[in-house]
Amino acid sequence: MMKRDAYGQLSENSYPRTHRLGPMEPSTPWLVRLADDTGTFRLLCFDFDGKDANGVSPDLMEQASDDCDSLSGTLGQLGIAHVVCQSSGTGGRHLWVGLHGCPAGTVAALAGAARANYSTLDHGMLCNPRTGGARPPLSPHRDGSSSTVLRGSLDALTEPSTSTGDVLALTAHLNTTRPAPRPVESKPSGPLRAGYSSHRSLHATGQAHMATVNGGSNPSWTGFMCLLAAASAGWSLADVAREARTAPGMEHYRTKNTVRGRKPRNAAEAAARLERQWSKAQHYAALQAPLPRRQAPVDLSELTAIVDATDDLLTRFRVSPGRWGRTEKGISQRTILAAIAYLSLQTGKRVVAASIRDLALMAGLGRTTAADALTALTEAGYLDRVSLSDGGNAAEWRLTLDFSTGYGTVRSQPIHNPRPPTELFNLRISLLTTLERQLTEGRHDLFTRPGLGHLAGQLYALLSEHPAVTVETAARLLGVTVRHTATILSRLRHHRLVVKHTDGWSRARRDVRDRVAKTAGVAGLLVDRANRYRVEREVWAWWLAEVDQMNAAPRQRSRRPHVSSRTLTFVDVAQGERTWPRYPRRPDRRADHRSARQLVDDGSLEPDARWKYLGDVA
Structure with missing residues (x-):
């Protein structure tokens, strides 16, 4: 049961006291343990929470309701009796299942499969047979509301009918309906x-x-x-x-x-x-966008190594923030390394091809900053450059699997058994979700170099994981000085992106990043950068085609029209190839790269450009 503070208030969501069963209910909200003293689960509670760092989120609350209804429909299809409750006045959901008795390992596997299917599920209590618990149906909440039964009969909990076999069947079903990584x-x-x-x-x-x-x-x-x-x-x-x-x-x-x-x-x-x-x-x-076509992993041992390396990398980010946040270069290196890990985890391949411009766009950085970060990470041993860029092919990178010498690496045989495939795939989904959140939360026009900077984006993303942080805590988590953190927070507060909280600083409830970006004159910067990189790639591909044409034998050279002749299309009949017009030349017959870029930028090489020009003439 909860414990009141010195002022008689229920300020913390914790249950430090125990209450003996009897005719009198506790005077404060209480919970029930899901497992008995032997670690055998007698109840299952799926907690769908619609809160973020700012408290209740209407978007997430509706997503939590949909997730709960989806799981409830699955249980109905499998014939598993359950009870759906609205846990409090804020609208969260609790889905209860009564058990005859189920081992903790079986329930933990179910928790992993359910979490891979439903992003709003808080599955921690299902992985904790010792103290995992939740407020039962009809019990009071500290905000004055109570848990209300929406569907189902409480007899399903007092007289359970679900066996371990039913739990295994539910786990198998959730493993088959798990969303794909892409x-x-x-x-x-x-x-x-x-x-x-x-x-x-x-x-x-x-x-x-x-x-x-x-x-x-x-x-x-x-x-x-x-x-x-x-x-x-x-x-x-x-x-x-x-x-x-x-x-x-x-x-x-x-x-x-x-x-x-x-x-x-x-x-x-x-x-x-x-x-x-x-x-x-x-x-x-x-x-x-830069992800190549996925191939099914042939050897799960390679995917296991990638998952372990990514898990280790995220742990290093968390426990050694000073290595990655001490300087602006270190912050950029952390983001680029996370992008490489994301590509490797998505493709299931140790070696991934990634151009500098693609990585820059993924991280919200400039291409020169991304290139410097890749060079520094290679020299530091975090990345291996497998092959250099060649013509139109991007360089290939490999994430270093052993970032440090672990306690099991000196043995003649590994002491860890490989994970089962289902557990491996569920962990892969969890790591992908974490990396996606880290790479997208701070990716915005406002957090580019001309705006508030990349560190401001990292701090803003950090506040999405914590309800509130002090200046000292934020400095420790980011690995920067307290003075630098205070400066960044001051800039964020000036633009009303963060607000003062009783426990420090928290994100403002209203997201005004787009408006602030317009005021700062950086709105649309990432889109313009993506368009500029697209033009650079196309000009480069055009020039490579021109070089191949010049190096070919005279009889093997194709007859190409000039770009101003407005041919019907520049798409070749061969799959994956393209027929390029003649490259612009200056009066001295040298290549005119400036005119080529202008033509590409104007869209003159697009297949429908002919009709556009005909409309202009008409």
């Missing part, structure tokens, strides 16, 4: 409406998500997958808003989940939610 490979969560097609083209998976009837079993997840597919396809916010009016899979942006079912949203709320989620989807799409 959204482009994820499967719809429900049936599709036949004949539905979006007004703009999408890849097959994105089209399937758009056509999912009523958003499937998890409308909030399906809705975000639709936004992510649209962002990857180059849609605009206006395109997404138009599609949200009719697309079956975007039901989440038309209605909201309530205790009495889904209710229509008002126009202002729907537009604000769609705009927030669209901004998030654009950052995720930019992070996943």
Whole structure:
């Protein structure tokens, strides 16, 4: 049970006292342990929480409700009796299952599988057979509300019918429905409406998500997958808003989940939610843009080594912040190293090809900063450069697997048994989620070099993981001096991005980064940088084609039109190749790179440029 403080208030969400069972209930909120003294679980509680560092988040709270309903539907399909409760007045969900008795290891495997499926699930209590517990149905909350039963009968908890076999069947089912590491490979969560097609083209998976009837079993997840597919396809916010009016899979942006079912949203709320989620989807799409086509891992031992190396790397980031935050270069190196780990974990390959510009765009840095960071990380032994860039091929990098000598590396045989495949894949999903959050939270126009700087972005991302931090705590976590941290916090406070908290500093409830970026004159900087790098790549590919043409035998040279002749298309009939026009030349017959870049920048090499010019002439 909870303990009141010296003022008689329930200020902490902790339960330090025990209460003997009897006819009188405790005077303060209480919880029940999920396992008995032998470590055998008698109850399961899936806690779906919609809170972030700023407290209750309306977006996350609806996602938590959808996650809970999705798991409840799965339990119904498997015939497992359960009870769904609204845990408090804020709207969180508790899903309870009564057990005859289940070993802790079996429940821990279930917790990992469930966490891989539902991002709002707090599965810590299911991994803690000693003290893991939760407030039971009908019990009071410290805010004055109580846990309310929404669905199910309490007899399912007082007279349990779920066996260990049922838990194993649920774990196996969740392992098969686990979302793919890449959204482009994820499967719809429900049936599709036949004949539905979006007004703009999408890849097959994105089209399937758009056509999912009523958003499937998890409308909030399906809705975000639709936004992510649209962002990857180059849609605009206006395109997404138009599609949200009719697309079956975007039901989440038309209605909201309530205790009495889904209710229509008002126009202002729907537009604000769609705009927030669209901004998030654009950052995720930019992070996943450089990913090559995934190949199924042939040898799980290699994937195990990658997962262990990434887990070790994240641990080093946490326990040795001074190595990565002492200087601006160190902060950039940490971000680039996290991007390499993300690529390796996504592809399942130790060696990944990544260009400097792609890594820079993933990290929100400039290409020269990314190049310097790669050089420093290679010299320090954190990365191995497997091959240099060659023509149009990017350099290949390998994450160093052994960052330090562990206690088991000097034995003749490893003392650790390999993880089971399901546990390995669940841990992989968890690490990918952590890396995605770290790489996207601080990636914004405002946190570029002309704005507030990359360290300000790291501090802003740190505040998403902690409700509040003091200046000293933030300095320790970032690995910088207290004075430097105070300066960054002062800048963030000046722009109303952080607010004063009783325990230090916390993020403002309203995200005003876009507005501040416009005021600072850096709005759209990341988009402009991506366009500039795209033009540089295209000019380089054009010049390489010109060099090949000059080095070819005269009879083998293709007859190429001049760029001003407005041919119908520059796309070659051969798959993956392109027919380039003649490269611009100066009067002295030397290559005119400036004119080539201007032509590419103007879109003159696009296949539909001919029709644009014909319209201008008309």
